[in-house]
């Protein structure tokens with residue numbers, strides 16, 4: 001039986017705010033993930049990325065190593081990597097995308113100039129927040145124009161992303 005993993009990381013994006021290169025990331029992610037049983041959500045939190053990846057262990061490990069060396073972000077820090085059920089909390093979405101502001105989840109830079117420490121329990125809470133965000137985008141949509149429309153399939157989302165690039 002294949003082992004499944006759920007991995008959460010945070011990193012600091014090269015660009016401080018949404019940037020068109022985010023759309024390139026999404027296009028690559030949707031194509032690759034759909035072909036490799038990977039699902040999840042990428043969240044822009046001001047200049048940070050939070051991403052959760054769910055899928056077969058080998059695929060998740062290989063992808064995380066590639067993502068780590070991507071110059072579009074730095075300081076990738078794995079916050080949680082746990083065995084997971086085969087059924088994905090992200091449905092059939094290869095990669096969802098949304099944005100929130102740091103203060104909404106107390107994730108922004110602190111007065112001491114550092115990002116908050118995220119211990120295991122907090123990381124589990126964040127995984128739940130990300131799963132809820134993905135499901136809410138799937139049901140109600142998002143104010144963020146680069147998110148998926150409710151129920152939008154991979155192919156339609158890809159075509160829209162190509163048009164936005």
Ligand SMILES: Cc1cc2nc3c(=O)[nH]c(=O)nc-3n(C[C@H](O)[C@H](O)[C@H](O)COP(=O)(O)O)c2cc1C
Nearest residue numbers: 025028029030032033049051066067070072073095
């Ligand atoms: C924040 C971030 C998230 C990414 N997420 C994914 C992803 O979920 N799936 C994916 O295939 N590539 C993702 N990428 C892109 C990969 O890092 C890499 O560029 C892409 O897989 C192509 O790899 P290659 O140039 O080795 O073929 C992401 C990159 C960044 C910066």
